[in-house]
Amino acid sequence: MPKKNHDTEKYYRLAIRYSRFYGGKISVVPNVPVRSLKDFSVWYTPGVAAVSKAIERNSDLSFELTSRWNTIAIVTDGTRVLGLGNVGPQAAMPVMEGKALMFKYLGGVNAVPITLGVHDQNKIFDTVKALEPSFGGFNLEDIESPKCFFLLDSLRGKLSVPVWHDDQQGTAGATLAGLFGALKLTGRDVGQTRVVFFGAGASNIATARVLMAAGFKAGNIILVDKKGTLHPEREDLDELELHNPWKYELALKTNADRVEGGLDAALKGADALVAAAGPGPDKFPKGCISAMNSDSIVFTLANPVPEIWPWEAKGAGARIVATGRSDFPNQVNNSLIFPAMFRGALDARASRITDEMIVAASTELARYAAKNGLSEDHILPDMSEWDVYPAVAAVVAARAVEQHVAKRRMSKAWFHRRADFIIKESRSTLATLVKNKLIRMPP
């Protein structure tokens, strides 16, 4: 792929040049006018004291009288950044800034990057807990496994605002949405579909869990890692119980037929393959795909190079192929999920993001893709289909209301209008700043 490598090199050069030119991608812009310095008597002292006192009496008012209602933190310790690995908290910042940009542009959410200088899971837990009063939610990002499982599970139970780990739940939601589209196109039923996961890291473990919440049968799922298929009698199960209880739970629940062996054994009679096993190509022989059922579905999600090239997978018999890349059809893209997920969760004042809210988001994405015509190259909406974000935010918020985790109990239509307004406002603010040359064009 010389063309692609050439493109990547070009993007690398531009990214360095632009980052230097702009000095980072985000800044704080006031939300209020300053007509004269007298306004500071309202925005600041003495007027602000009344706002403080009101919140002191009822801390819930922090969601109405301050920007907390629309502000989240993006928290990382920099231990698993992109495909780069443990680059540390400073080097994680450009990535987190990019994420904040997408949160604002696609979801109208103010996201503040916080890159931590601590790595111990209990210290990260304590830090996030201590930050809770400042934020309406937390997006955990690029934290290594299995620490990320511990943090998501423990913080979800302890905080009164939503906690999300995008590498787990965002990927899971986008993958589920793609599977819904692919199943519809190939006439399959969730309860009968046999899914093989290649790679048992954070995203595949989370996706397997979300698939079960969506009605896939645990017994029909097989996870395959470097040691082969996961099953209840595998020799390393005790080690997993101690060090990765989430993977351990899946080993006990999945693979009802107790298939032993490698990916080739697992794929015999499988309907779908979800590979997240690290950059390819040629991570596995394409012959494995030939052993799958007809009309097979292959998601090969590693970046920047998928585990197997899409054309190789198709050549081996796959009918539908999805990747993590924007330059191939069917991009399984977290960006379809996380901005709308937080838009909906924040608008509903949700105390948490449930698996059912993720399933609702995935279902809506698939419905949206179907509305514009499902095909082998269009099982998911792409990021340019703007209307999908408020639509997903609305179903997420409505589901939160149904599940009694929402403080603001409004209709789906109300949430849709609100999300639509906020997201459009965010985009038009940026466009106006650019139009008025307050944000300069790059050199």
Added chain:
Amino acid sequence: MAKIDAGVKFRDARKGDADAVTDLVVRLKRLNEEFDTMLKVRDDVREQAKAYVTNALKDRDSIIIVAEREGRVMGFVKVEILDRIFNEPGTEGRVQEFYIMPEFRKHEIGTELMRHALGKLKQRGIHLVSAEFPSQNRISVEFYAKQGFRPITNIHAKML
């Protein structure tokens, strides 16, 4: 806690169980290895386990109870009868090995295995039972505490 599956049987180990129990001993030793580097298993752990189990099955002072389901051994306990030359009572049963396959845990099978083993000890007039396991194994610590055990002797180690 889930109730014990009606299909689970508890019985004395037989000669024919040697291979199955050996497998479980190896799993147990590998599990123990997780708790301390000084419990690292030897390369020949399987041969050692096989000999150990074979001898124990012949030894009058070894009690091995297995939990069996659909003809498969999925858990066992091994108790050794030891003399106590300085203390009263003069004999004790020491739980040396205790393992249940992961998927059968949390079903009270461990409690039931222990109950059977203690029954055997009582039949033989033994009134003290002790257990050895890695100090860092908190699941074991909790299990034995729940069964009414308390620590009486510590074994501390260091590499020289």
